[in-house]
Amino acid sequence: MKKKFQHIYKLNLLVLLYFTSIPQAISQTNTVSMELLFQKAGLVDVQSIEPAIRVNLSYSTENNIFGKKLYDDLRKCYLQKEVAYKLAEAQKKLQLCMPGYSLLVFDGARPRRVQYKMWALVSGTAKQWFVARPGAGSMHNYGAAVDLTILDNNSRELDMGTPYDYFGDLARPDMEEKFLMQKKLAKYHLLNRRLLRKIMLEAGFKMIPNEWWHFDGFHPDQIKKKYQIIE
Numbered sequence: 001m002k003k004k005f006q007h008i009y010k011l012n013l014l015v016l017l018y019f020t021s022i023p024q025a026i027s028q029t030n031t032v033s034m035e036l037l038f039q040k041a042g043l044v045d046v047q048s049i050e051p052a053i054r055v056n057l058s059y060s061t062e063n064n065i066f067g068k069k070l071y072d073d074l075r076k077c078y079l080q081k082e083v084a085y086k087l088a089e090a091q092k093k094l095q096l097c098m099p100g101y102s103l104l105v106f107d108g109a110r111p112r113r114v115q116y117k118m119w120a121l122v123s124g125t126a127k128q129w130f131v132a133r134p135g136a137g138s139m140h141n142y143g144a145a146v147d148l149t150i151l152d153n154n155s156r157e158l159d160m161g162t163p164y165d166y167f168g169d170l171a172r173p174d175m176e177e178k179f180l181m182q183k184k185l186a187k188y189h190l191l192n193r194r195l196l197r198k199i200m201l202e203a204g205f206k207m208i209p210n211e212w213w214h215f216d217g218f219h220p221d222q223i224k225k226k227y228q229i230i231e
């Protein structure tokens with residue numbers, strides 16, 4: 001009998017520990033600001049390297065494809081140092097060929113905890129194909145990818161044929177020629193996208209086939225070897 005009571009006591013203690021420690025751990029990670037999290041991970045603010053780069057983080061507002069503010073009050077774009085220097089290089093290349101133009105960043109480093117939130121919002125819907133699964137992680141979760149467009153010399157976004165985060169084939173670089181033939185995209189949309197690609201690829205970024213705005217700082221295999229996911 002004594003042994004049995006001991007067993008129940010231990011079990012109760014374990015249950016108590018579970019319910020008191022887990023919520024605490026979750027709330028602790030959620031209260032650490034994203035900025036502090038990125039700084040602790042060794043990431044840098046791209047505008048501290050190249051102030052001409054403009055930043056408007058889509059997920060720090062409700063004005064995004066999810067219709068929800070998914071970030072805290074972060075206003076700066078953080079990236080791994082090497083990737084931030086590549087982006088500064090891209091901005092210089094843009095200014096050389098199009099004086100007065102600048103890059104406009106929509107997203108840089110993104111903690112995986114936000115990736116889980118995004119996934120929960122689209123899982124089981126047609127939109128889930130457009131969001132990286134949090135298990136494997138997005139290149140944004142490594143602080144090594146950037147989403148961006150170009151502003152002209154009047155600070156107007158170049159027309160790329162779709163808005164940022166458009167969930168559909170019209171955003172796909174690998175289908176542009178087909179959409180041009182079908183007159184769903186105009187020649188100037190392609191020229192604007194090509195300008196963005198030219199300066200980003202020349203600066204050492206890698207493009208992906210499905211989003212005109214997304215670029216990886218290195219090949220994904222290299223990113224996974226070089227960096228760790230920011231939780």
Ligand SMILES: [Zn+2]
Pocket residue numbers: 107140145146147213214215
């Ligand atoms: Zn992206």
